[in-house]
Amino acid sequence: MPHAHSSSAASSGGDDLGSTDEVKVFKDEGDGEDEKRSSENLLEEKSSLIDWTESEEKSGEPYSGKLSVKSDLSPVFGKFEPHPAASFNMGYLVTPYPYPNGGAHPLPVSMTSKMGLPAGGGLSLFCPGGDLGQPPPAHMGIPPPYQLDSKLAGLARTPMYPFPGGTYPYPMLSPEMSQVAASWHTPSMYPISSAASGFRSPYPTSLPISSSSLSSELYRFSPTLGGGLGLGLSPALVPAPPSKVDIFSHHPRSQVEKSSGSSASEKQSEGTASANNKEQNKKPHIKKPLNAFMLYMKEMRAKVVAECTLKESAAINQILGRRWHSLSREEQAKYYEKARQERQLHMQLYPGWSARDNYGYGSKKKKRKKDRGPAELGGNNLKKCRARYGLDQQNQWCKPCRRKKKCVRYLEALAAASGSVPHPMATPQSPCSEEDVKLEELSDASSDGEADTPLNSASSPGGLSALSSLASPASDPPPAPRHPVGTNPRDANNPLSVGQLTSQSWPRAAQTRPGHEVISVS
DNA sequence: ATCCCTTTGAAGATG
DNA sequence: CATCTTCAAAGGGAT
Numbered sequence: 001m002p003h004a005h006s007s008s009a010a011s012s013g014g015d016d017l018g019s020t021d022e023v024k025v026f027k028d029e030g031d032g033e034d035e036k037r038s039s040e041n042l043l044e045e046k047s048s049l050i051d052w053t054e055s056e057e058k059s060g061e062p063y064s065g066k067l068s069v070k071s072d073l074s075p076v077f078g079k080f081e082p083h084p085a086a087s088f089n090m091g092y093l094v095t096p097y098p099y100p101n102g103g104a105h106p107l108p109v110s111m112t113s114k115m116g117l118p119a120g121g122g123l124s125l126f127c128p129g130g131d132l133g134q135p136p137p138a139h140m141g142i143p144p145p146y147q148l149d150s151k152l153a154g155l156a157r158t159p160m161y162p163f164p165g166g167t168y169p170y171p172m173l174s175p176e177m178s179q180v181a182a183s184w185h186t187p188s189m190y191p192i193s194s195a196a197s198g199f200r201s202p203y204p205t206s207l208p209i210s211s212s213s214l215s216s217e218l219y220r221f222s223p224t225l226g227g228g229l230g231l232g233l234s235p236a237l238v239p240a241p242p243s244k245v246d247i248f249s250h251h252p253r254s255q256v257e258k259s260s261g262s263s264a265s266e267k268q269s270e271g272t273a274s275a276n277n278k279e280q281n282k283k284p285h286i287k288k289p290l291n292a293f294m295l296y297m298k299e300m301r302a303k304v305v306a307e308c309t310l311k312e313s314a315a316i317n318q319i320l321g322r323r324w325h326s327l328s329r330e331e332q333a334k335y336y337e338k339a340r341q342e343r344q345l346h347m348q349l350y351p352g353w354s355a356r357d358n359y360g361y362g363s364k365k366k367k368r369k370k371d372r373g374p375a376e377l378g379g380n381n382l383k384k385c386r387a388r389y390g391l392d393q394q395n396q397w398c399k400p401c402r403r404k405k406k407c408v409r410y411l412e413a414l415a416a417a418s419g420s421v422p423h424p425m426a427t428p429q430s431p432c433s434e435e436d437v438k439l440e441e442l443s444d445a446s447s448d449g450e451a452d453t454p455l456n457s458a459s460s461p462g463g464l465s466a467l468s469s470l471a472s473p474a475s476d477p478p479p480a481p482r483h484p485v486g487t488n489p490r491d492a493n494n495p496l497s498v499g500q501l502t503s504q505s506w507p508r509a510a511q512t513r514p515g516h517e518v519i520s521v522s
Numbered sequence: 523a524t525c526c527c528t529t530t531g532a533a534g535a536t537g
Numbered sequence: 538c539a540t541c542t543t544c545a546a547a548g549g550g551a552t
Contacts, residue, residue, distance in 0.1 A: 288545045293530035298546060305548095313547040314528040321529040339531080355533050358544060 285361060286353050289346040292335035293324055 290298065297320045304319050305311055324332070346353070 288532075288543095290545060291531040294545055297529070301547070310549090311547095312527085312549045314526085314549080316547080317527085317529040319529090324530070336531095343532080355544075356535085359534070359542090361544075 286346075286350050286357065288355055288358060289342040290339060292332065292339040293321075295338050295342070296320065296324055296327075296332075296335045 297317065300320055300323065301316055304316050304323070308316070308319070310316065
């Protein structure tokens, strides 16, 4: 899928921050045929899943708890209740998707339920507005018909680079957009105190900062610093009244660390770095400015939580991630712009600050992760996965695609089979599509060690290139993104994004972070 | 009490 | 230069 990259740079004068704000665009792919094909294939193969997942039924309990959530995540389209941001999203009167409800794709969509339709099997969404039901933006490719995973909820990560010419698309705020812009000013988001307004002195990193007197929300940029852009720039990064620690006291960990300064144990463990730690401890912890997605998350989280009954952040974030992808370019552009301004403000406030300064802030945790061997991590994840999905049997993987990892369809079917949520895929059949198999093969062929991990395969030169060649469009508009499609580690890790080749459900591979190895369910 | 999970994006670190 | 890693938020769940 052509990933057009266009980045940023706030236009002409360029991004003062040299930020790489970019709006990515999902280009429509005409793989409706494949989709259909895969769907058909899917139907044809429904017959064995239950059998070989039998064991899971009993152990499916752990999963059931989150089943609804996952189910909710699955359908990508068919959303009726547009999420809040959907107000911008116009132009989807006719869904570009070939298969949504009633479409070529056999899978029922959440939409049906909302529309009062039979929902074909009725996947009752836990989260009505859910994320996925929303009609995907025109710029998006055909979304995976299925996504489930709780962890896997990997959605095709198709970058959207809508603005040709690489000019940064400053959103011309339409009325709808204005609404959103207004929403940015929600108290929860930018609870800036009046006192903060007008405050502009750059906070010298060396100066002590106090968070005590600030509300927990008052931790980010002052709106006024936004240059009166009226974009609702973030909450107070207001230089807090003097004190010493973390101006971002709202952060649980920050608070913890702040209260304890740096625990004795931590200091001890840090050993050699003790001096540095002390030095660092003296400095207030200045958090990174939020990126576009973070801003979006912050704004939308409450809504999603309200719409859904779940509160688990991980699940919520998955939903938000999908919604993010479903946003129109204009909508995303606003957040990119906002993020850019946040960075700008941050830069103004903390001229000498560098993201590097925060490296090691959570060192304890990170270090532990790092220290852990791959095997250990893998084992741990495997354990978790088993506990989570009840996959404690050998050879429980998607037969067609041979994926031992979390096969979205497989897991969803599994959940349906073992849980209370009726799901069309709850039929004994292989959950994966031909596309999945193809991808998997490519992946396997190119991977060196653990053949069945998309991540690994993608990481390997061959795998990556192979996948990229399949998916990557060659058309990466200038300016070149920081991580051109196919080269971005994340993209590489995400078979789907890497390709839309399938626009199929392919579990988003775990990130390459130490603690995020792909979970193996074999 | 602490860490994990989960998301995307920005940016530093590394090879 | 390409890739990898860390950190931003958040809060329930796991350890």
